[in-house]
Amino acid sequence: MNTLLINGKTLNVQAEPDTPLLWVLRDELRMTGTKFGCGMALCGACTIHIDGQPVRACVTPVSAATGKKISTIEAIGATPVGKRVQLAWAELDVPQCGYCQSGQIMAATALLREIPHPTDRDIDQAMSGNICRCGTYPRIRAAIHKAAGKA
């Protein structure tokens, strides 16, 4: 039994300490907003926040998240920056198939918290680990700038 702090709630989970956090979120807790993409930290679809920093849940063992603040896409809209990002995403109709977008929004929110008005270079260096097979990158970039403009 492990105790995890997810989106402000303390939850007991059965998973072993070396189980990837993504398995806990999706299979045990049925929080399926966070997506499984590659399972090797190569695509960014499973991006969540631990203590505010984006991490890939597919390679993060439960033991590395214990005692820390875990945030997922399900709760990101409850934060001021996350809400701005969601609104910008909706206004610009960013998603196409949508599969990578949970991870994109988590990465973008973390970026805007660290750098409220990022340059294109800042965006490249924060977002290049989040792959979009539909190629929505121009809209993602525009939406990040739009969300920054609302700050």
Added chain:
Amino acid sequence: MKRALALLLCAVGVAQGAPQAGALFDPVASVVMTPRCVNCHQAEAPRQKDKGVLHAQQVVRGSDGHGSAALHCAACHQASNTAQGKVPGAPNWHLAPLSMRWQGLDKKGVCQQMRDPARNGNRDTGEKVIEHMKTDPLVLWAWNPGANRTTPPMTHDDFIEALAQWARAGMPCPE
């Protein structure tokens, strides 16, 4: 005759002294100039694989060697390998400090960086200089990197011995 022989031997010793001393760094270089070490002793971005290609995903040094503001090394690299070894991991995965970059340096350049307190984190004795290579989990990972990655050309015990000899001799560098 004896005296002449002694002088001759002495002269040979002096003549060979410098290159022999510098050669003490050769076994050290044979380890530290492999991709497992050099890939993270880079200037602006880490490298990957035995070919030393630039790290995918536009990973950069950032302000403190731990990645950009919102893409830290620890976003993917855990305290140990994950994904069946495909994602390498060791505690505090990060780039070497900028002053300790080896990008573009030859054997002599790497040696001179290591023993220069202005560039080596103010380590002013041989023992302090070799400590990182003896004990840092990031370094030890190189001998057990998983996923069929290349390992250094000698055991870690032999590496420590080579480091100790080099340090005892006053950290001589190749000419």
